[in-house]
Structures are given as structure tokens and as C-alpha cells.
Amino acid sequence: MIQHRDIDSAELLARIENVPFSRWHAKARIIVGSATFFDAFSALSLAFALPVLISLWNITPTQSGLLIAASYVGQLAGALLFSWLAEKFGRIPSMTAAVALMSAMSLACAIAGNFPTLLVFRLVQGIGVGGEMPVAAAYISELSKARGRGRFFMLYEMIFPVGLMATGQIGTWVVPAFGWQTMFLIGAIPGLVVAFLLARLPESPRWLISRGRLGEAEQIVRQMEASTGHTVSTASEVPVSSPGKVERSRWGEVLGRSYRSRTLIAWTLWATAYFITNSLNNWMPSLYNTVYHLGLRQSLRAASMTNVAQVLVLLICAFTIDRIGRRNWTAVAFIAGGTALTILGFVGAESVRSVMILGTFSYGIIGSINAVLYLYTPEIYPTRMRAIGTGLATSWLRLASAVGPPLVGFMVGARGIDSVFLMFAATSVVGLLAATRMIETRARRLEEIAS
Structure with a gap:
């Protein structure tokens, strides 16, 4: 039996940093990635069912916006709830519960018979959707070593846009052929299977260390080392400020003196980037159909190309982020995307071809x-506040995403589609200003950054 007094937390953290990528990491990334895939599928499934429901249930533009926004309100609550649970009970139990709730409510959405019922089901489903991603991000980050962490994480994170892309391709074919309910059924059953697999993953060793559970952390680190097939050296630098006692998370610390600046910058980035992208992603199928008068299948196919573009860009990002850096990539992306949106706002929105090209690029x-x-x-x-910090940040994306779709619906009716793209362009300027204030984290140990 492993004795806690014989185990040093700093040594364990050093060993985590020295374990090379192995099948142990691959298994964890695949299973968590599968959960994130169905998170993306559940988040976007309504966008491809909505054009049918608009005519079937006589849904108004305002009701469409409310239906989209309801999911984001639920996601906001879920991000806060499950992040708190992840700090208190662990990453794995929290993720498992979030995915199980998300999948069960996807099944409920499939049997909804009217607008109010679907509105409630999407609200509750959003709690699970919002809870999975921030906890998954904390978990994958805590498994990573400093060198190459960007690529390791981004190859996992690509699963989300792949899920969005798959939702688009599946929705384009399934909705016209089999009905809108099929979109929700596809997200339900496989999601429950993934929840079962998640429950069998090992807990984050960094979280266990932060809770003083060094014996359990040691066992997991041994599994990580054994999966490499050779002895792992522990001779490198010991991480900075390694914990020596049980660490408790406090919500208020996120805005304390040490973290206030980085927190406010992160919140601004989340709000601006997601205000633009989630508004575009949820409205483009309906805009192509109602504003540009494309057929249903053409509208869905055109909208799905935005997710193909994101996957291609993310593939480039995954293999360059550790060289370019987080701050430089974010700033350049806001400049490029904002420029395309500005062109659309002033001269390009009259042409559906321009919207397809520049809208997809942005x-x-x-x-x-x-x-x-x-x-x-x-x-x-x-580590003591990683899930809470991430969950609070993602709550701003939920808030921005909840406000965005109804606002787009209002502006399209009141001022036309040009005004929508100009609004997005102005938002990208705010995001760019925040990006210039980011701290650079590439190739730095998590414990060093936190200190």
C-alpha cells in the first residue's frame, strides 16, 4: 500500500511534466473528445431543425431567437454549477453527470410536440451542454505537460468544430429525409454510452494533488508512466509553487488582486468571440432560407460550410499555436475576421455569394x-480554481450567445442584414483590444503560470 507521507506533491507534478504522450493520454483524449463531440452536436442540432419548425409550428422570428437563447441560458447555469461540482467532487464525476443530463434531454426534445415544451427541454438540456466543456477543458489541460501543451489540447479541442461540422452535414441530409426529431435522437443514445465511458476514466492527478489525495494521484501517475513502456526520468525542474497542503477553491479569488486583470481580459474575449460566432452559426441556416430565399437543402448545406472552414483553420492552429503563441493568434484572427465582416457590412451583404465566402471565412x-x-x-x-475560473469565463460566452440571436432577429427585421455584419465587425474590434492584453502561456508549466 502507498503511504501518503512517502509521497511528495512537487515530485508528482514533476513526474506528470516528464511523462511523454502515450496511449494513456490518447484514451483519455478520445473519450473526453467523444463527450465534446456530442456536446457540439446537441448545441447546434436546433439550428438545423429550426427551419422546419418555423413553418410547422408557425414560429415567429422572436420565438426563434428565444428558442436559441433558452439553450444558452441553460448553458450559463450549467457552466457555473458543474464547474463548482468539479472543484468539490472531481473532474470525472462532474463531466459524467453533465453528459448524462445533456443526452437524456436530447431524447426529451425529440418527443416535444409544441413550442413551449421544446423551449423548456432545450433550457434544461443547456445545463448539461454548458457543464461539460469547461470541466473537460480543465481535465485535458491538467493531463498535459508544458512542452507541446498547445498542440495536445488543440487536437482535442478540434473535436468540437468537427462535431459542429458533422451536425451540419448530418442535418443537411437527415432533416429533409427523416424529419427534425431525428437530429435530437442522434444526439441522445450515443451520448449516454459516452457518459458510461467517462465514468471509467481516471481522475485528474493534478486535482487529486490539490486536494491532498497524494496516494490516489501516485497510482494514476504510475499508470501514466507505465503506458510509455520505459522508465520516466524525474530529474527535471520541480514545478513552481507546487502545493503542499489541501487547496480550497473560492469564487471570489477569480476577481482577487492576483487574477483580476487576466480574468477580465478572458471574460471580454469569451463574450466577443462567441457573440459573433454563435450568432452566425445559429442564424445562418434561417438567414439563407428567409433573407436570401435559398431552398431548405441549399440553406443547410451553405450554413454547414462554416464549420468545415473552422476545422481547417483549427488544424493549422493546432500545429502552430506553440510557436505563434496564444496572444498573437487571437489578435490576428480578430483582425482578419473583423475585416471580412466590415466588407460584408458595407458592400457585400446584398450578394448571397459574398455572404457565403466572407461569412464562412470570418x-x-x-x-x-x-x-x-x-x-x-x-x-x-x-488547479484549485481552474474549473471555476474556466466555468465563469464560459458563462460569458453563454450570456453573449443568449443575447446575440434575439438581437440578430430584431436587427434583421428593423435595419436589415447589413447592420448585423457591422455590429459583428465592431465587436471584433473590442475583442482585438482585449487580445493585446493577454498574458503569453506557451511552453510554461501550469504551476508557473498560476504563480
Whole structure:
């Protein structure tokens, strides 16, 4: 039996930093990535069911916006709830519960018979959708070593836009052929299977160390080392400020003197990037159909290309982020995406071809910021508050995403589509200003960044 007094937390953290990527990491990344895939599927499934429901249930533009916003309100609550649970009970139990709730409510959405019922089900489903991602980001980040952490994490994070892309491709084919309910059924059953697999993953060793459970952390670190097939050296530097006692998380610490600046910058980045991308992602199918009068299948196919663009951009990002850095990538992405949106706002929105090209480009490049933020935010907080810090940050994306769709619906009706793109362009300027204030985290140990 392993004795706690014989185990040093600093040594354990050093051993985690020295374990190379192995099948142990691959298994964890695949299973958590599967959960994130169905998180993306559940988040976007309504966008491809909505064009049918608008005519089937005589849904107004305002009701459409409320239906989209309800999910984000639930996601806001879920991000806060499950992040708190992750700090108190662990990353794995929290993730498992979030995915189980998300999948069960996807099944409920499939049997909804009217607008009010679907509104309630999407609200509750959003709690699970919002809870999975911040906890998953904290977990994957805590398994990573400093060198190559950006690529390791981004290859996992690519699963989310792949899920969005798959939702688009599946929705384009399934909804016209089999009905809108099929979209929700597809997200339900596999999601419950993934919840079962999540429950069998080992807990984050960094979280166990922060809770003083050194014996359990030691066992997991041994498993990580054994999976490499050779002896792992522990001779490198010991991480800075390694914990020597049980660490308790406090919500207020996120805005304390040590973390206030990085927190406010992160919140601004989350709000601006997701205000643009989630508004575009949820409204584009309906805009193509109602504003540009494309057929249903054409509208869904055109909208789905935005997610293809995001996957391609993220592939480039994954292999360059550790060289370019988080701050430089984010700033350049806001500049490029904002420029495309400005062109659309002034001269391009009259042509559906221009919207397809520039709208897809702007979504793809600004959408890469979303993934970078899931990498960056867990990096800037210590383990004791990593999930809470990430959850609070993602709550701003939920708030921005809840406000965005109804606002887009109002502005399209009141001022036209040009005004929507100009609003997004102005938002990208705010995001750019925040990006210039980011701290650079590439190639730095989590414990060093937190100190």
C-alpha cells in the first residue's frame, strides 16, 4: 500500500511534466473528445431543425431567437454549477453527470410536440451542454505537460468544430429525409454510452494533488508512466509553487488582486468571440432560407460550410499555436475576421455569394479563437480554481450567445442584414483590444503560470 507521507506533491507534478504522450493520454483524449463531440452536436442540432419548425409550428422570428437563447441560458447555469461540482467532487464525476443530463434531454426534445415544451427541454438540456466543456477543458489541460501543451489540447479541442461540422452535414441530409426529431435522437443514445465511458476514466492527478489525495494521484501517475513502456526520468525542474497542503477553491479569488486583470481580459474575449460566432452559426441556416430565399437543402448545406472552414483553420492552429503563441493568434484572427465582416457590412451583404465566402471565412477564423480560449483559460488559473475560473469565463460566452440571436432577429427585421455584419465587425474590434492584453502561456508549466 502507498503511504501518503512517502509521497511528495512537487515530485508528482514533476513526474506528470516528464511523462511523454502515450496511449494513456490518447484514451483519455478520445473519450473526453467523444463527450465534446456530442456536446457540439446537441448545441447546434436546433439550428438545423429550426427551419422546419418555423413553418410547422408557425414560429415567429422572436420565438426563434428565444428558442436559441433558452439553450444558452441553460448553458450559463450549467457552466457555473458543474464547474463548482468539479472543484468539490472531481473532474470525472462532474463531466459524467453533465453528459448524462445533456443526452437524456436530447431524447426529451425529440418527443416535444409544441413550442413551449421544446423551449423548456432545450433550457434544461443547456445545463448539461454548458457543464461539460469547461470541466473537460480543465481535465485535458491538467493531463498535459508544458512542452507541446498547445498542440495536445488543440487536437482535442478540434473535436468540437468537427462535431459542429458533422451536425451540419448530418442535418443537411437527415432533416429533409427523416424529419427534425431525428437530429435530437442522434444526439441522445450515443451520448449516454459516452457518459458510461467517462465514468471509467481516471481522475485528474493534478486535482487529486490539490486536494491532498497524494496516494490516489501516485497510482494514476504510475499508470501514466507505465503506458510509455520505459522508465520516466524525474530529474527535471520541480514545478513552481507546487502545493503542499489541501487547496480550497473560492469564487471570489477569480476577481482577487492576483487574477483580476487576466480574468477580465478572458471574460471580454469569451463574450466577443462567441457573440459573433454563435450568432452566425445559429442564424445562418434561417438567414439563407428567409433573407436570401435559398431552398431548405441549399440553406443547410451553405450554413454547414462554416464549420468545415473552422476545422481547417483549427488544424493549422493546432500545429502552430506553440510557436505563434496564444496572444498573437487571437489578435490576428480578430483582425482578419473583423475585416471580412466590415466588407460584408458595407458592400457585400446584398450578394448571397459574398455572404457565403466572407461569412464562412470570418466564422472560421474567429471560431478558432473559441478553441484557443478553451486552451488559454485553464492555463491562467491554479488547479484549485481552474474549473471555476474556466466555468465563469464560459458563462460569458453563454450570456453573449443568449443575447446575440434575439438581437440578430430584431436587427434583421428593423435595419436589415447589413447592420448585423457591422455590429459583428465592431465587436471584433473590442475583442482585438482585449487580445493585446493577454498574458503569453506557451511552453510554461501550469504551476508557473498560476504563480
